[in-house]
Amino acid sequence: MKLWKIVAMALMASLVMASVAMAGPAYDNIMKTKVLRAGIMTDSIPGAFYNEKNEWVGMDVDIAEEIAKRMGCTLERVAVNNKTRIAFVQQGRIDLSVANMTHKRERDKSIDFSITYFFDGQKLLAKKGKYAKASDFVGKKIATMQGTTSEINIKNLLKSLGDKDYEKNVISFQKESECYQALKMGRVAAWSTDSTILLGYAAKDAGKFELVGDFISDEPYGMGLPEDDSKLRDAVNFALQDMWKDGTYMTIYNKWYGPDTPYYFPMTEQIEMWP
Incomplete structure (x- = not known):
């Protein structure tokens, strides 16, 4: 590597370190x-x-x-x-x-x-009157958000209920709105995340969706x-x-x-x- 490149890289590193040092505690x-x-x-x-x-x-x-x-x-x-x-x-x-x-x-x-x-818990949201309990979703597609505790929890629940295809039956999206859209379009049977988020979206179409079953987990924010x-x-x-x-x-x-x-x-x- 040429000397000027080494010097430039060293200078950049020192500037980064200096900026971090100047930043101090938040x-x-x-x-x-x-x-x-x-x-x-x-x-x-x-x-x-x-x-x-x-x-x-x-x-x-x-x-x-x-x-x-x-x-x-x-x-x-x-x-x-x-x-x-x-x-x-x-x-x-x-x-x-x-x-x-x-x-x-x-x-x-x-x-x-x-x-x-804030104190919440995870539940399932589905079309009103179609499902009664969590076990009704075995073998069904369920939406959740990628990279969240909800994703882990719903997979664990389906596995415990005997769903052999629990991994592929959980469809993960980037945003809450995408999960809700998938539910509305019938691409999934349910959406699982924190209950207050589910209530928020369900209110957009009052009377069409409902929370199903018991809390899957406690979610202390x-x-x-x-x-x-x-x-x-x-x-x-x-x-x-x-x-x-x-x-x-x-x-x-x-x-x-x-x-x-x-x-x-x-x-x-x-x-x-x-x-």
Whole structure:
């Protein structure tokens, strides 16, 4: 290799290292810029989606806005999906991932998490009146999202129920909207993911679809955070706990999941509170 190429590569490497060093912990950068960059989904009804007015709305949007406000920052929304919501945290492209993400030990190897801020569980959505229980879907095609815990859970369920073709009977898509479209078109018998997402999409065609069977799993949502940035993790956790304590959390929750919404989902848990 020519000497000038070696020098150029060394210079580029040193610049990258310097930029990383200058970047410092995410919390310090947030406090300096007064901007909190949050990764948020775009088609996860009613967690985060574009409404009929093309407005980016949802519970995750409101929660992220409130956290930024309590940290004295403005919120910069960054669109993420199931594949990018962790990678963007790792790459420093976002400071916080508020993206209906189940807190799993395996994921904790890659990023840190906040306390649980939402409690959900996985179910099956199918045409109303056609199926009664999970075992009715053995041998049927089921949609889910690629690279999610839902994908793993539904395969494990079908396998446990004796479906010999459970691997190929689970059809994985990139987006929630694609799963719902497959269900509407009859390409799959059911769609399996977190129940609140299923309720959100089912509300688009009221009376045509229903949740079937018991919960397949518990899905405690956490917010993804950069590894080893305790100041940022504390700031987010304190904001969540303060929101719960002063009632702001339930105001936001009821706006999207209360009894007067199309997505009614009773709150049955409590956010972890520290004295």
